Amino acid sequence: MKVSIKDIAKKAGVAPSTVSRALKNHPRISADMQATIQALAAEMGYVPSESARHLAGKQSRTIGVAIPDFTDPFYMNILSGIEEVAIAHQHELFVGSFNQDLDRDRKLFDAFDQKRLAGFVVAGSLVDAAYLTRESGDIPAVLINHYEYPFSVAIDQMRGVEMGVNHLISLGHRKIAYVALGTTTSSDSLRYQGYINGLESSGYQTNPSWVVEGDGGLAGGLSAVKRLMALPDPPTAIMCYNDRTAIGVITGLHQIGIAVPDDVSVVGFDDLEIAAYFLPSLTTIQQPHVHLGRQAAEKLFALMHGATVQAELLEPKLIRRNSTGPLHG
Amino acid sequence: MKVSIKDIAKKAGVAPSTVSRALKNHPRISADMQATIQALAAEMGYVPSESARHLAGKQSRTIGVAIPDFTDPFYMNILSGIEEVAIAHQHELFVGSFNQDLDRDRKLFDAFDQKRLAGFVVAGSLVDAAYLTRESGDIPAVLINHYEYPFSVAIDQMRGVEMGVNHLISLGHRKIAYVALGTTTSSDSLRYQGYINGLESSGYQTNPSWVVEGDGGLAGGLSAVKRLMALPDPPTAIMCYNDRTAIGVITGLHQIGIAVPDDVSVVGFDDLEIAAYFLPSLTTIQQPHVHLGRQAAEKLFALMHGATVQAELLEPKLIRRNSTGPLHG
C-alpha cells in the first residue's frame, strides 16, 4: 500500500493541495511548511505516482524512441546520443524496437500515443512510413535517415556509397560488387543507387550478378561473399551495405583463403567503433552516429517547444583504413 | 484534444461505463452494443490513455530493465532476450541505463517505482546493490549476474575465467596476464578471483604486474596490452575480462607487431557474435546471453505471479577458437 499525498496531508494536518505544492517548492507555501512536509514525505517513503501526475498535469516528460534492432550497435549509438540530450532536458526515454513484424510495429506506435508521449524519434527507414505520419499526427516526431519526412536528420547515404565506390575506382578497381541489405528500405535503395551512380559517373558498367544480398549482419555478409567469389568472374572489390556486413565479408574471404586487401578490397558503411579495431581495420563511410542521435533529439525538443525546424542532411565522410588497397596484377 | 471515453459515450447515447465495458468485450454488454461502440471508437480515433487506465486499474503492464550501457552488445543481447518474453506475456519494457553516475542511477530506480512497475530486472553487477533491495522492496525484481540476491540468474563467472586460465596452462603457458574491468563490481572481482584460482590450483604464482586494468571496451584493452608488453618480463598469454577487451588487446598486439596466437595467446569472455568473426577468431568463455535474458524475464514473471523461485547458477563453457595456441620456444 503506497503512501499518497493525502496520507501525508492527514499526518501533517494540512490539505493535500498544500502537500502537492510544498513538494514542488511552490512560492506561495512558506519555507517552514515546505521543510516540514518534505521531511515527512521522505520519512514516510512517499513516491509520487507518475500516472496520476501525468493524468492531472497534462504534460508528459517522456519521449519515445523506435529502433529496428537492439543488437545493432549503430542504432545503439544513436540511442546513446538521444538519451544524452533527453537527460539534459530532464526527460525520460521509452524505447521500443520495431523489427520486421508489422503487427508489432503498430503496437509500438500505439503504445506511443497511449502514453501521450511528449514526442518521439524513429531511427531507421520505415517500411511503411505513411502510417507514421497518419497515426500520430498530433505528437511531434523526428525521423533519422528518412528523406520524405519534413522533420528529419539524415546523412546523404547515396553520396556516401558513391564516395566509397569512387575510392575503389581510384585504387584501380573495376570489378566492384555490392552487398545489399536485402530488405526493401529506403536506406537500402539509396545506398544501392549510390553504388550505381558511383560506377556510372566514372563510365563503368555494373554487372548485375555482382549485386548480392546480405542481411545487414555478420552472417549475411559471410554467406553473400561466398556466393560472390564463386562466380565465374569474381569482383576485386566489394562495397558493403554497412560495417557489420563488411566484417562478415572479410571473415568469409579469409575462410576461403582470399586476402584483404591484397586480393580483394572491402569498404563498409557506418564507421562503428569496431571498424578501427578489426584486422584489417575497415575502410568505411562515416556516419556521425552519436551526433545523429543528439541532433535528432535536439530537433525534437525544438519542435516540442513550437520552434520551426527543417530537415537536415549531413555529409558523409570517407575513412581510409587497411581493408582497401590498390588493384594488383 | 484527444477523444475520451466520455466523448464516445455522449455520441452513442450511453454511459461511459458501458463504453469502457464494450471496448473490452465485457459479457454483460450485448453484442450489438459492442459492435456499435467499437466501430464508433475506431471512427473517432479513440486511443485509451495509459495513465488513466493505470491509475484506475491498479495494475501495470510494463516491466523495467536496467542495463549499464546501451553500447555494450552483451547487454543488448540480454535485453533482446528479455524483450522476447515480455512480449510473449503482453508486457512492455521500460529500459534505462545506469552508468557510473550514482545520481542518475538513483533517478532510474526512482523512475521505476514512480511508474509503479509490475517488476524489473537489472543486468550487471550493481555498484551499490544495497539500495536496490531497500528502495524498491515492494516490487519484484530479478538480477542478472549478481550473487547475493535471492532472485537472480547468473553464470559462474569465477569458474569461467578459471576454465580459460586452465586452457592456457594446458597449452603450456605459464606467464599469464589478466586484463581486468577496472571498476569495482562483483563481476570484476569474481573474474579476477577465477584468474587467481586457475593459476594457484595448478601450483603457479601470479605476478602482480601482470594484472592490469582496461575499461571493458576496445580502447581499454588496447592501451592495457601495450602497458603489459612493455614490461621487462611480458606474458605469453592474456586472459581478458570480456570479449571487447580481448579484441582491443589483439588489435594492440597487432599494432606493436606481436602475432596472435603465435607469439601471445588471448582469451575473452562472453562469446559475442563478433568473437566468431574476428580475425583471429576468439577463444572465449561463453555466456548464454540471450538465454540469460530470457531466463531472467521468465523468473520475473513467475515472481510476479507469486511463485517461489530460487537463484540459478549457469555453467559457463569454453569455446576454443584461433586466438589461443601452444606456447612456442
Place this chain on the structure above:
DNA sequence: ACGGGGTGCGCAAACGCTTGCGCAATGCTA
C-alpha cells in the same frame, strides 16, 4: 400468475495528483 434468475445497462465512487480560485491574515503605503 408469481417468484427467481439471468441480461443489459447506468450511477457514482475511486485512483493520486494538479491547479484555479477563494478567503483569511499579515504587511505595506499614503
Place this chain on the structure above:
DNA sequence: TAGCATTGCGCAAGCGTTTGCGCACCCCGT
C-alpha cells in the same frame, strides 16, 4: 487608520478510466 497588495493555505473540480452495485426488464419454471 483606511485601503490595498501580498502571503499562506484550503476547497473542490477536474484528468480519463475502471468497477462494484443497483435497477429495470425479460424469460422460465411451477
